[in-house]
Amino acid sequence: MMEAEDRKPQSDEAHGAYDSEITSEFAIPDGLALPRGGGDTETTSEFAVPKGLGVSQPPPSETEGSAFTAPRGHGARGGAQAFTPPSGIPAVNLAGDAPWQHRMRAMLRMPVADRPAPEPVHRAEEEGPAVPRVLDLTLRIGELLLAGGEGAEDVEAAMFAVCRSYGLDRCEPNVTFTLLAISYQPSLVDDPVTASRTVRRRGTDYTRLAAVFRLVDDLSDPETHVSLEEAYRRLAEIRRNRHPYPTWVLTLASGLLAGAASMLVGGGLLVFAAAAGGAMLGDRLAWLAAGRGLPEFYQFTAAAMPPAALGVALTLGHADVKASAVITGGLFALLPGRALVAGVQDGLTGFYITAAARLLEVLYLIVGIVIGVLVVLYLGVRLGAKLNPDALLVLEPRPVLQILAAMLLALTFAVLLQQERSTVLAVTLNGGVAWTVYGAMRDTGGLSPVASTAAAAGLVGLFGQLLSRYRFASALPYTTAAIGPLLPGSATYFGLLAIAEDNVNTGLTYLSKAAALAMAIAIGVHLGSEISRLFLKVGSPERRRAAKRTRGF
Numbered sequence: 001m002m003e004a005e006d007r008k009p010q011s012d013e014a015h016g017a018y019d020s021e022i023t024s025e026f027a028i029p030d031g032l033a034l035p036r037g038g039g040d041t042e043t044t045s046e047f048a049v050p051k052g053l054g055v056s057q058p059p060p061s062e063t064e065g066s067a068f069t070a071p072r073g074h075g076a077r078g079g080a081q082a083f084t085p086p087s088g089i090p091a092v093n094l095a096g097d098a099p100w101q102h103r104m105r106a107m108l109r110m111p112v113a114d115r116p117a118p119e120p121v122h123r124a125e126e127e128g129p130a131v132p133r134v135l136d137l138t139l140r141i142g143e144l145l146l147a148g149g150e151g152a153e154d155v156e157a158a159m160f161a162v163c164r165s166y167g168l169d170r171c172e173p174n175v176t177f178t179l180l181a182i183s184y185q186p187s188l189v190d191d192p193v194t195a196s197r198t199v200r201r202r203g204t205d206y207t208r209l210a211a212v213f214r215l216v217d218d219l220s221d222p223e224t225h226v227s228l229e230e231a232y233r234r235l236a237e238i239r240r241n242r243h244p245y246p247t248w249v250l251t252l253a254s255g256l257l258a259g260a261a262s263m264l265v266g267g268g269l270l271v272f273a274a275a276a277g278g279a280m281l282g283d284r285l286a287w288l289a290a291g292r293g294l295p296e297f298y299q300f301t302a303a304a305m306p307p308a309a310l311g312v313a314l315t316l317g318h319a320d321v322k323a324s325a326v327i328t329g330g331l332f333a334l335l336p337g338r339a340l341v342a343g344v345q346d347g348l349t350g351f352y353i354t355a356a357a358r359l360l361e362v363l364y365l366i367v368g369i370v371i372g373v374l375v376v377l378y379l380g381v382r383l384g385a386k387l388n389p390d391a392l393l394v395l396e397p398r399p400v401l402q403i404l405a406a407m408l409l410a411l412t413f414a415v416l417l418q419q420e421r422s423t424v425l426a427v428t429l430n431g432g433v434a435w436t437v438y439g440a441m442r443d444t445g446g447l448s449p450v451a452s453t454a455a456a457a458g459l460v461g462l463f464g465q466l467l468s469r470y471r472f473a474s475a476l477p478y479t480t481a482a483i484g485p486l487l488p489g490s491a492t493y494f495g496l497l498a499i500a501e502d503n504v505n506t507g508l509t510y511l512s513k514a515a516a517l518a519m520a521i522a523i524g525v526h527l528g529s530e531i532s533r534l535f536l537k538v539g540s541p542e543r544r545r546a547a548k549r550t551r552g553f
Helices: 001-018 101-109 133-147 153-167 206-220 230-240 246-265 268-290 296-316 323-332 337-348 352-382 399-416 421-444 449-471 479-485 489-500 504-533
Strands: 171-175 179-184 193-196
Touching: 001 479, 101 268, 101 489, 133 171, 133 179, 133 193, 133 206, 133 230, 153 171, 153 206, 153 337, 206 230, 230 323, 246 268, 246 323, 246 399, 246 479, 268 323, 296 352, 323 352, 323 489, 337 352, 337 449, 337 479, 337 489, 337 504, 352 489, 399 421, 399 479, 421 449, 449 479, 449 504, 489 504
Parallel strands: none
Antiparallel strands: 171 179, 179 193
16 A cells, blocks of 8 residues: 555656656747736737847827828928928018908918918807807808809808808808809817708899898908897898899899890881890799799790780881891890809819809790790791891991990899899999990901900909909809800891701801800800909919819810
């Protein structure tokens, strides 16, 4: 028994000696001392810094691995100097006496980092700007401007001015044809706040447009402190204001516009009366279609039929009048010159989506006019009406009468646009100057109608921009009505008449000429506005940043 107990410890000792002699291929050889960690498994990475290479570690309070952490070695004081171009960095110098739309347009074309910071805003009733309410006010103001026909660039400038007036300088407005959006980010590490608004209804009321411009001007004035509640109250008053002219005045203005246009193309008093009667009847039909909820396409189709029908009726009755002048006068009252100018302006300033939508709207309206006139002309030709396409091509110049007719056309166009009474006289004179330049270049100088139209439209844009700067208002009330005498009504009528008589090639030639004249008007107005800005101290004293969206590739 004792021998067994003695043998058992001996076998355990032998077994332990046998286990200690077993080695692994991963075991550390005897005599090679390595420092042991704190018990954790030591792993290495191919991105680890080799030992012995000293690298300064950031302080514990500094966040590593952040995209917003300044790179090491590039401190503001001790780091390397930033590269400065040989020409230097142009200083931002915004003239304080310039209109707000010019100052904000110049700032919108700068990168966010280059924009000068606004002065701190201190409101008596507010500790700081209420960001959601400021963005809502901005969107509501932009909605009124865009619905009134203002260009996308000017709408963005107004939205930026409203945000900046309440201290929200890091904001980015975005304007399309039916959607307004604005985003504000307090800093690079804060979440942005974004709001949007849809524009569903559009209307022509330049009195309301001028009131909105005055509100934005007061908001952007550093000496005028307008609270959020006051701005909302004034905006609500602008929305509730009635149109300055009643319905019967608008109907009468449409008739006088058509009569004045017929005088421009060679008509007399009888033609004036016939064109005015047809246009007023068409205006009433358009109001009736609008009251029934029909789209604007059918409203223009209905409005184009009565003048054409009256001209065909006078031809069938063998009346000694120029039926072509009657129909042409009716077309002048319907051509969408305002939308055309706004669409081309948006395209030239880089807002291609909005420009495409506006021009598509113009195309639909013109197609509606074409259908209405073509139906009547086709029926008239089938009934035996002798409509001479060359009747208006041999006109004797009547400069005094035509200038007076052009001024009357611009005046009535201003009434149809619901302009303020204080701007009607200026736009009337601007329309007379436009026709004087056009007649002098075409009749006396012998230039082509397209070049004459572009030059006259350029002067309209130049004078309109200068007048708007003098009044600190929008340029639209001073330019839109003044281009009325230059609209291609006769070329459009000749093209439609040729198509109705199965002369498709001739008709397309006239319609192409009408399109060229329309583009000349739109580009001329925008070019005149840009030329006027060259003489204004806006933005950098050396150059003005272009509205560049792409670089040509």
